[in-house]
Amino acid sequence: MRLPERQLAVLEAASATDERTVAEIAAETDLKPETVAGAAFDLADEGLVEVGSVTDRTLALTDEGRRYVDEGLPETRLYRAGRDAGADADSVSMGAVIGEAALDGPEVDIALANFARKGYGSVDGGELSVDPDADPDDAEATALAALAEADADGESLDGDALDVDEAVIDRLDSRGLIAVGESVTRTVRLTDEGVDALMTGVEATETVGALTPELLASGEWRDAEFAAYNVEAEAETARGGRKHVLRRTADRVKDVLVGMGFQEMEGPHADADFWINDCLFMPQDHPARTHWDRFALDVDRMESISDELMARVESAHRDGWGDDGDGYHSPWSEEFAREVALRGHTTSLSMRYLSGVAGAELEPPQRYFSVEKVYRNDTLDPTHLLEFFQIEGWVMAEDLSVRDLMGTFEEFYRQFGITDIRFKPHYNPYTEPSFELFGEHPETGEEIEIGNSGVFREEVTGPLGVDCDVMAWGLALERLAMLTTGAEDIRDLHGTLADIEFLRDAEVSY
Incomplete structure (x- = not known):
């Protein structure tokens, strides 16, 4: 039998009685581990060896975990500072204890959340008290210390070899203090056929692994x-690389709307409250x-808004518009109107x-759209982000x-294969009538809100100099992407919690 040199080296280093790892064979043969693995698989195809694998869980401290090993967990520092301040006898000012614990930024929220979860004490009305019988050196702190001691070289550890409770590992992983992974160890064992081959003799042959320019030029490839x-x-x-699923969805939205006769709008992300x-x-x-x-910005007020337009809008707010108009009779400040903030919706572009002002031709009929980012101080959850794209x-x-508006939506969403849009009457200060749009999630069956719409009131169009009807809407691009991709959490699409595997595989269906 003739085998390439690398295969023969691996065959001779393998054992018929013990499984040897790829790393062990690589060290013995002076071959690279990947070369040994490749040769082992080739030998396995010939039936000369068996290739096995063992999967081990690995644990590694994150940078945040290492910092807490040195400084202590935030909740532990809060507990000890509270105890030192006498909070085990009488409640003390939470702010003072936080200062003594040297907690800053996100650590404050982390400390307070875990302080209560671990039963270290309570916080009520800005006053903090601690339980004198609580153990600050709990399982999480002890596990971090044990990991740090075993992880002195900064390498991943065999998680199964450490005596750490599974629930504690899961908790540290969820807090981002450790990284849990897997390592696969390949093993090689001689088969009976491999033993027979070695006993009868195996001849090494020189083989060429790649066709090089030198082989071609010399003609040696003919005999190799x-x-x-x-x-x-x-x-x-x-x-x-591939285009992000949101960008693909946005591109599709633009194609659909342009195909429906719309033109695209552009404008500033930071704008006057007036607009x-x-x-x-x-x-x-x-x-x-x-x-x-x-999100207000500490910049100069926008002075470029015309006084005439400002006066008309102020009049609509104070007195209403038209013969039957009735304004809000509430405070109005031109200074506030000129202040600059990040736009909470792209309706500022429509205005x-x-x-x-933007140079749009105002003679009806007109159709305009935009797909741009907006900013809102919302609470993060599966359907809300601080920054998102609005259609x-x-x-x-x-x-x-209203039938024109509903028909427009039905045609738009039909282009994405969505035919079960539902409409719900709604109130907006700027449209009448108004309604919200809902769609059914393809995976969960949950009904989720996907947009808001209506026909602009005279108090909106009148001051702008528009004397015909204007129907308008704001739709959520991310929620459309949830319907077309099946994503169940909007945070899977972008941001620090994005699901990379999902982004690699997701397709925009339509």
């Missing part, structure tokens, strides 16, 4: 013996316009275009009705 190419051998998956809210007939004392819900659109024409 090439190594067999194993197309079934395991290989690392090559991941090419973001005042033109929309949103009262300046509306809860959505407080500092809790808007700019409808007013003619803005409006149609200007004579004698528009």
